[in-house]
Amino acid sequence: MTNCEKGFFVNLHAPYDLVYIKLPDSEYTFDKSGRLMWIIKDDAKIERNLNNKFVLKSDIGFDYLYKKNRVLSYNESWELYKNILHEIQFILNTMKSEPHCSKNCDVYKHEKDIIPFLEKIISYDFEALLRDEQNFNSIYSPIEIFPSDIPHPIIVQLTQGCSYNKCTFCYFYKNRCFKIKNLEELQRHIFEIKEFLGDSIFNKRSIFLGDANALTIEYSLLISMLDIVRKEFPIVQNYYNENRFILQKNKSNKTRFDGIYSFIDAMDDRKLTLNQFKELKKRNLEKIYIGLESGSNRVLSFIKKCNTVEQLINITQTIKQADIKVGIMIIAGIGGDKYYNEHVNETIKVIEKLNLNTEDTINFSHLVLSDKASYKQDIIKNGIKKLTYDQEQHQIDEIVTGLKISTTYFPNIRGYEVENVRF
Ligand code: SF4
Numbered sequence: 001m002t003n004c005e006k007g008f009f010v011n012l013h014a015p016y017d018l019v020y021i022k023l024p025d026s027e028y029t030f031d032k033s034g035r036l037m038w039i040i041k042d043d044a045k046i047e048r049n050l051n052n053k054f055v056l057k058s059d060i061g062f063d064y065l066y067k068k069n070r071v072l073s074y075n076e077s078w079e080l081y082k083n084i085l086h087e088i089q090f091i092l093n094t095m096k097s098e099p100h101c102s103k104n105c106d107v108y109k110h111e112k113d114i115i116p117f118l119e120k121i122i123s124y125d126f127e128a129l130l131r132d133e134q135n136f137n138s139i140y141s142p143i144e145i146f147p148s149d150i151p152h153p154i155i156v157q158l159t160q161g162c163s164y165n166k167c168t169f170c171y172f173y174k175n176r177c178f179k180i181k182n183l184e185e186l187q188r189h190i191f192e193i194k195e196f197l198g199d200s201i202f203n204k205r206s207i208f209l210g211d212a213n214a215l216t217i218e219y220s221l222l223i224s225m226l227d228i229v230r231k232e233f234p235i236v237q238n239y240y241n242e243n244r245f246i247l248q249k250n251k252s253n254k255t256r257f258d259g260i261y262s263f264i265d266a267m268d269d270r271k272l273t274l275n276q277f278k279e280l281k282k283r284n285l286e287k288i289y290i291g292l293e294s295g296s297n298r299v300l301s302f303i304k305k306c307n308t309v310e311q312l313i314n315i316t317q318t319i320k321q322a323d324i325k326v327g328i329m330i331i332a333g334i335g336g337d338k339y340y341n342e343h344v345n346e347t348i349k350v351i352e353k354l355n356l357n358t359e360d361t362i363n364f365s366h367l368v369l370s371d372k373a374s375y376k377q378d379i380i381k382n383g384i385k386k387l388t389y390d391q392e393q394h395q396i397d398e399i400v401t402g403l404k405i406s407t408t409y410f411p412n413i414r415g416y417e418v419e420n421v422r423f
Contacts, residue, residue, distance in 0.1 A: 095108075156190060159212075168375040325359045358409060
């Protein structure tokens with residue numbers, strides 16, 4: 001692909017069915033509906049979420065470690081977006097007023113398709129972005145946490161909130177009642193999601209079942225819900241090439257998804273059996289994320305987690321026997337200085353018992369103290385000090401380097417940021 005001599009480049013067929021635009025000082029990526037996805041400028045990356053939050057990403061440390069992000073204010077977002085539209089308008093004006101390129105570059109070869117797309121972007125003004133925000137917030141209850149390694153997901157909230165809601169460190173769903181949608185509500189929810197996404201659906205690759213523990217839904221209802229989800233979002237395994245980049249649309253130009261993802265909690269009273277997990281696997285449940293938080297039972301008891309380590313090991317092994325991948329969520333710094341070594345050593349022991357392999361992930365987050373959660377008061381009462389950011393980082397390193405797992409089976413290590421999730 002060649003750049004245009006006029007200093008810009010447009011690729012309408014970038015990976016993940018996105019549109020990539022490059023100018024001398026900036027790079028922009030849009031989806032097929034003209035929604036801005038992200039910007040790279042001055043070595044910084046700014047992502048735009050579907051709820052219209054612009055998030056400045058800054059990578060710190062190794063790639064599996066924490067990415068500390070910041071949500072831009074409305075004024076900052078607007079200024080930024082104005083400049084983007086200005087630059088897109090410049091390309092559009094140039095292509096219209098100078099309809100030839102002496103080098104016959106790739107941009108001008110595709111002029112007939114590029115010009116309407118640039119016009120589509122221009123029509124997506126800040127008011128349209130604000131409408132996006134309102135629509136998004138009317139379709140979804142706030143999305144609080146979400147694993148960052150799920151490939152381009154559509155979130156479908158089968159439930160809202162958390163059925164347990166008592167972990168002391170967790171502030172996500174406080175003051176929110178747990179609710180399971182009925183089948184009509186789910187159908188309407190999916191209809192609204194599709195209406196909202198429009199052509200944005202083309203860059204989506206997977207389905208995430210929200211919120212915190214959708215798999216606690218009574219089994220037969222869960223199966224009916226999954227059948228609706230699969231009918232509305234057809235899933236074809238291995239539909240994408242091995243890089244999961246290229247969407248191969250069928251003749252009717254419909255998009256396909258390659259799997260369903262969800263959280264689960266290891267609550268014993270809602271245990272799914274091996275056969276039930278196998279049925280879920282047949283219904284394309286690809287991967288389940290489990291909140292281990294810590295491998296120490298004393299830490300789990302301190303944070304009032306709903307399960308013991310042994311229960312978590314059992315459920316993980318059952319899930320793996322059903323050939324479903326797992327993502328193990330661990331919180332760096334949980335238990336503070338008092339439990340520092342115990343958290344590291346016991347977590348290593350538990351991970352080693354889980355028989356993870358390269359398709360599984362260990363997802364680390366840093367501990368976030370919130371006034372909405374009682375953990376902050378609990379550590380003060382117990383004279384426990386919160387670890388510093390660097391100590392937590394060090395704890396992650398100690399856990400990862402302490403694992404005695406053959407490199408052939410070593411799971412993927414990922415960091416995820418609890419605040420400012422991307423969707
Ligand atoms: S950590 Fe998970 S199970 Fe515990 S209250 Fe929060 S969402 Fe619920």
